[in-house]
Amino acid sequence: MNxxxxxxRLVHLLKHCAKLTESGNYFDADIALYRLSSLASPDGDxxxxxxxxxxxxxxxxxxxxxxRGVPKVLRLVKTLSTPEQQLVxxxxxxxxxxxxxxxxxxxRTIIEAMxxxxxxxxxxxxxxxxxxxxxxxxxxxxxxxxNTPCLKITVTAIHEKKEVLEQMGLHLGVEAERLHxxxxxxxxxxxxxxxxxxxxxxxxxxxxxxxxxxxxxxxLATDDDNAxxxxxKVNPSPDSALSPFSPCPSRKMDCFLYGLWKLQPKVMVITxxxxxxxxxxxxxxxDRALNFYGALFDCLEASISRTLxxxxxxxxxxxxxxxxxxxxxxxxxxxxxxxxxxxxIPRLELAGFRRVPISSNGIWLATRMLQNYVPxxxxxxxxxxxxxxxxxxxxxxxxxxxx
Amino acid sequence: xxxxxxxxxxLGIRQENQSQVTQQHQSSTVASxxxxxxxxxxxxxxxxxPGTPYPDAEVIALSPKTLMATNRFICEVCNKxxxxxxxxxxxxxxxxxxxxxxxxxxxEPKRKVYLCPEPTCVHHDPSRALGDLTGIKKHYxxxxxxxxxxxxxxxxxYAVQSDWKxxxxxxxTREYRCDCGTLFSRRDSFITHRAFCDALAHxxxxxxxxxxxxxxHLYGTNHMSLGLGAQLQNQAATNSILSLGSAPKFEHLISPxxxxxxxxGVQSPPHSSFFMTDPNQAFQDLQSQQQGPLFSSKQFHGLMxxxxxxxxxxxxxxxxxVSASANNxxxxxxxxxxxxxxxxxxxxxxxxxxxxxxxxQGTATHYSTNSPVSNQVGSGLSSLFGNSSVQQDxxxxxxxxxxxxxxxxxxxxxxxxxxxxxxxxxxEELGIRSNMENEHSNHLRGLMNSLANGNTxxxxxxxxxxxxxxxxxxxxxxxxxxxQNLGVCFGGSDKLxxxxxxxxxxxxxxxxxxxSQREQQHSMGTMSPLDPKLESAxxxxxxxxxxx
Numbered sequence: 001m002n003x004x005x006x007x008x009r010l011v012h013l014l015k016h017c018a019k020l021t022e023s024g025n026y027f028d029a030d031i032a033l034y035r036l037s038s039l040a041s042p043d044g045d046x047x048x049x050x051x052x053x054x055x056x057x058x059x060x061x062x063x064x065x066x067x068r069g070v071p072k073v074l075r076l077v078k079t080l081s082t083p084e085q086q087l088v089x090x091x092x093x094x095x096x097x098x099x100x101x102x103x104x105x106x107x108r109t110i111i112e113a114m115x116x117x118x119x120x121x122x123x124x125x126x127x128x129x130x131x132x133x134x135x136x137x138x139x140x141x142x143x144x145x146x147n148t149p150c151l152k153i154t155v156t157a158i159h160e161k162k163e164v165l166e167q168m169g170l171h172l173g174v175e176a177e178r179l180h181x182x183x184x185x186x187x188x189x190x191x192x193x194x195x196x197x198x199x200x201x202x203x204x205x206x207x208x209x210x211x212x213x214x215x216x217x218x219x220l221a222t223d224d225d226n227a228x229x230x231x232x233k234v235n236p237s238p239d240s241a242l243s244p245f246s247p248c249p250s251r252k253m254d255c256f257l258y259g260l261w262k263l264q265p266k267v268m269v270i271t272x273x274x275x276x277x278x279x280x281x282x283x284x285x286x287d288r289a290l291n292f293y294g295a296l297f298d299c300l301e302a303s304i305s306r307t308l309x310x311x312x313x314x315x316x317x318x319x320x321x322x323x324x325x326x327x328x329x330x331x332x333x334x335x336x337x338x339x340x341x342x343x344x345i346p347r348l349e350l351a352g353f354r355r356v357p358i359s360s361n362g363i364w365l366a367t368r369m370l371q372n373y374v375p376x377x378x379x380x381x382x383x384x385x386x387x388x389x390x391x392x393x394x395x396x397x398x399x400x401x402x403x
Numbered sequence: 404x405x406x407x408x409x410x411x412x413x414l415g416i417r418q419e420n421q422s423q424v425t426q427q428h429q430s431s432t433v434a435s436x437x438x439x440x441x442x443x444x445x446x447x448x449x450x451x452x453p454g455t456p457y458p459d460a461e462v463i464a465l466s467p468k469t470l471m472a473t474n475r476f477i478c479e480v481c482n483k484x485x486x487x488x489x490x491x492x493x494x495x496x497x498x499x500x501x502x503x504x505x506x507x508x509x510x511e512p513k514r515k516v517y518l519c520p521e522p523t524c525v526h527h528d529p530s531r532a533l534g535d536l537t538g539i540k541k542h543y544x545x546x547x548x549x550x551x552x553x554x555x556x557x558x559x560x561y562a563v564q565s566d567w568k569x570x571x572x573x574x575x576t577r578e579y580r581c582d583c584g585t586l587f588s589r590r591d592s593f594i595t596h597r598a599f600c601d602a603l604a605h606x607x608x609x610x611x612x613x614x615x616x617x618x619x620h621l622y623g624t625n626h627m628s629l630g631l632g633a634q635l636q637n638q639a640a641t642n643s644i645l646s647l648g649s650a651p652k653f654e655h656l657i658s659p660x661x662x663x664x665x666x667x668g669v670q671s672p673p674h675s676s677f678f679m680t681d682p683n684q685a686f687q688d689l690q691s692q693q694q695g696p697l698f699s700s701k702q703f704h705g706l707m708x709x710x711x712x713x714x715x716x717x718x719x720x721x722x723x724x725v726s727a728s729a730n731n732x733x734x735x736x737x738x739x740x741x742x743x744x745x746x747x748x749x750x751x752x753x754x755x756x757x758x759x760x761x762x763x764q765g766t767a768t769h770y771s772t773n774s775p776v777s778n779q780v781g782s783g784l785s786s787l788f789g790n791s792s793v794q795q796d797x798x799x800x801x802x803x804x805x806x807x808x809x810x811x812x813x814x815x816x817x818x819x820x821x822x823x824x825x826x827x828x829x830x831e832e833l834g835i836r837s838n839m840e841n842e843h844s845n846h847l848r849g850l851m852n853s854l855a856n857g858n859t860x861x862x863x864x865x866x867x868x869x870x871x872x873x874x875x876x877x878x879x880x881x882x883x884x885x886x887q888n889l890g891v892c893f894g895g896s897d898k899l900x901x902x903x904x905x906x907x908x909x910x911x912x913x914x915x916x917x918x919s920q921r922e923q924q925h926s927m928g929t930m931s932p933l934d935p936k937l938e939s940a941x942x943x944x945x946x947x948x949x950x951x
Contacts, residue, residue, distance in 0.1 A: 003802065004807065007811075008807060008810055008814060010807075012811055045802055045804075046802075046803060046804040047802070047804040047807050047808075294803075294804035294805050295804070295805050297804050302803075391805065
């Protein structure tokens, strides 16, 4: 009982600290952090762990609001190198079923959409998890269409780091050769923000599938101050996630989506976090992010031993970094701008996309896949989209679109 | 203020003259003509005034001497003093003097209200007159009088004897003890101390060494003893895993790696080269010891069983073993501790070279792509992570972060100013509430008892102390919210109206004990303008005391 009370106190203290930091009351926020430092722990239960990372993020936030050099130096130290990033992304794939499910569903949806095609183009906007997804796709295609001769597959992948792309290209090449596909790999070294879809080496007229897993929200990163000024002219949406109908703030996103639409994809599958942390109010962001990441930490707690060093590392290097980004970064730096599917839908529709149903075969496979994981995850199909839940909390959404 | 001066004829107040002896048969109050508490005086706007219950009451202003006089009725014969007129009359019988007991006048008694003679006092104003003679006497002593009574235990001084008596009953009977052993008699100093007490900090979950995985169990309660058994066996195992984390070993490992080719699970020998030297020993030990549930799955063996990998992959080209190893070594195929970025890319290059040279088989199944294989991996992973054992080791589900977050949102005390100030300054208050709810700690019970007795000294304490003022303010400001929160905490007991200080309840319930309602309002009224300053003053003060 005492534990529960401590936990509740911890939560209240966190939220209170966020409120104080937001209002500029750094003195009291510091006291709150002092108290938090004794209550939170990176080795404790899931609430304590998530609280540790949130406390760290609030501390960074406070530092960032008052100093300029210190946060930059700290960030210098903490930036992950490419192999580290790859490692944590791999851990994300291993620890959670989310990516597995996303890939399965994406692939199934693509396969079903490409029925009868002999040449397939794939645009991968989020290749960080390596080539798993496309290797599986190729295998799935082979299974599904065993008699199609000489299926030609072209994969275009966008990533900032050349090494990642090279690795991916090699794996895919090997697999394609094994399966006797004609395979072509087009790596594009670029960030999503600076990408102009029209410049992509994709042949018009050929069927195209686009996949974007947990990356699309980074395009919402924008200079908030300017956006806010422009927003005043438009009715502010209560959600503070900038309404897609207001032109200025999500211009980057709208242009990008429109560019994608112009590529005329036969199918586009988007996987995103189902949480709205794209607000401008710090307390709101902390509140919502707490719920989201609390659930993610709970998943780990339920499935992995506390003493496993990979778990702590993963929590620190991926989840902690995401939390820090949400809480302590502002403007263009804040890339983790998750939004709920209900705000994505108007954006995509505005760009011209139409929703298509998700492959039911994929859903079936995904449900079966979940049996290999700790009980507690479920998949629900709502409104033609798929949501992945952890114990009644929606965490991720998968939706399929077409041109 | 027109009403302040007693010479205002409008109010018809006449001040008692200094000589009181003249009339024995009259009470010391001067009956005045039609005096009315002026409804037309513009002080009506003042807040904290629950109305004037007797608007047509007679307003009486007494001199200080009259107020403080104890024996006002003097026998003319022997000069003995009496407090009451009736007593004097009875005494006069003894002198064979004519005596008459004054009857209480039937008819409707004219209500009398009294003014404080001190002109700077709020109650000097007729609209703030007090309704009780005893009350005004005590008020005058307390506020404007000399404190003649001293508590022997704590050196607190009182002007009114009854206050002093009441205080000495409870003085020292309630003590606060911090977990670090320090004793406090005063609640505010206790709370201040606890906010920054390091002993309190050590008590919570933070445990010393990362290398001791059992440290997690220090935080635990009885639940953990279940996991301890399993964990103990794994301690050596986990220590060896954790020894992975020590950089020196790794550096010495990675350098040989730089010259190795691919680190995929291909047939060429040095692939799993990360663990070729010493830690392999550790891993072998690990495997021999790993009876623990963590490592029960065969699939998982691929993760740690790298020496095996070396042995088998030399011979076999079977997809399964390769894929098994491949599945899991992909965790290690990156230079995990990036001594340099270049090392990472060098490894990559070497990988590429090797792969392109052949070994399609190996890399092809690198990622366990087929669904049966992925099922294997999945199941391997789930047993790797050991469902049942994990739930033994970790806490039971009702402690999940989501559950706690939801509960905390329901309690919602973050949004009230009350809650926020208590979070920082008196986080212990929440703790004490919990004590009340669950453990019924003695001192709080004592507090409630003394409250029940209508103890005014606590109220006096609160007034006298600046720290408490702040808390009192918070309580007063939102007594309703506080009681709502308490409703949650106390589970809806009828003690809802009492808060931990008891002040909220007292404010509402305390009509006896010499505290008239108006006096309470008075004190509340004085506090509010101080609030904004109090907040910052409190913070500074708080921090000041934190330099322990």
